[in-house]
Amino acid sequence: MxxxxxxxxxxxxxxxxxxxxxxxxxxxxxxxxxxxxxxxxxxxxxxxxxxxxxxxxxxxxxxxxxxxxxxxxxxxxxxxxxxxxxxxxxxxxxxxxxxxxxxxxxxxxxxxxxxxxxxxxLAPGEGLDVVVVPGISSLALLAARHRVVLHEVARPLHVTTARRLPEALAEGQRNVVVLLNRRLDLADLDVAEWSIWWSANLGAAGERSVAGRVGDVLGQIEAARRQAAETDGWVMDLYLLCAPDDGAVAPRG
Structure with missing residues (x-):
């Protein structure tokens, strides 16, 4: 952001x-x-x-x-x-x-x-009057950068963290947005044929985006992740992961 x-x-x-x-x-x-x-x-x-x-x-x-x-x-x-x-x-x-x-x-x-x-x-009698202003989420920016809808017609979207991704896949989730990635561990999962739409550091100088079949672009994503870190000094990335049998289409953008 x-x-x-x-x-x-x-x-x-x-x-x-x-x-x-x-x-x-x-x-x-x-x-x-x-x-x-x-x-x-x-x-x-x-x-x-x-x-x-x-x-x-x-x-x-x-x-x-x-x-x-x-x-x-x-x-x-x-x-x-x-x-x-x-x-x-x-x-x-x-x-x-x-x-x-x-x-x-x-x-x-x-x-x-x-x-x-x-x-x-807080001391007795004190309180906080909290006003929340909604922001533009990374999910919205991810969809915009790749010019995609995050789910197929009438299909669910599962949002989780990298730590819980193996659990989500084991439960049968087929259309997943993944956040809070300390690193990219997709090589250890059976998702080589899945489609991925990945972005890092959205809105920053080091912004990077890659899309394609996981088995084809995983190396590109890892390189882009390093480039984002070198440019900005930090990495915040997320991605949409979609199973090939869930109506996924060829990545756009």
Missing amino acids: GPQHLTAEAVAALRSVEVVLAFDKRADGAGGSGDPLLAVRRAVCAEHGVRLVVVPDAARDRREGLTDAEYDEAVAAWHRARVERWAAAFAAHPGDVGLLVWGDPGFYDSTLRMLDRLGEH
């Missing part, structure tokens, strides 16, 4: 707040930062004349091979630590505060859940 994807409603909301809070995921403890996503948020705030307050992010257990229970607890612990840091930041900056969410807060984002938990840190 990029600054150009702010809706008119989002711009108006942004200009109405006193400060915007943003986590720095790579704070070095010396006032510097290597978080490229923070740089995007900083540019957005500068363009619209809003002061940005940076909050050092909490550490998260990102070890490979965590069980589902361990993964859930790692995320929960990270969220608890983030809420505590938010509570301190909100206390230091009373008034209207903005939070910039990447994409749409209703899709695979925990901002709203953490705001709910923030109430536990």
Whole structure:
């Protein structure tokens, strides 16, 4: 996503707040930062004349091979630590505060859940008046970039994470959008004949898109993913994966 994807409603909301809070995921403890996503948020705030307050992010257990229970607890612990840091930041900056969410807060984002938990840190009688402005989701941008409808006529669309993709395929899902990819593990799945529409860093300088039969384009996708990371310093990618027997057509665009 990029600054150009702010809706008119989002711009108006942004200009109405006193400060915007943003986590720095790579704070070095010396006032510097290597978080490229923070740089995007900083540019957005500068363009619209809003002061940005940076909050050092909490550490998260990102070890490979965590069980589902361990993964859930790692995320929960990270969220608890983030809420505590938010509570301190909100206390230091009373008034209207903005939070910039990447994409749409209703899709695979925990901002709203953490705001709910923030109430536990408020004094009696205090409360949060939360206003949510919908954003342009990565699903919408993926469909637009590839000029496709994400599902065939009257067919379902399953949205999941890379971690849960094997489970979705085992359950018989045939038309899947996959988000939150730490890496691309399709070579280990029986999807070589499936069609894929893949995009990374939508709206950023490193934006890349590839479409085709998985067995034909997997190498291209892996190379494009590396190029996106080299250009932007980060990768956020997603893809539509469609079984050959589910009415899939040749990738367009």
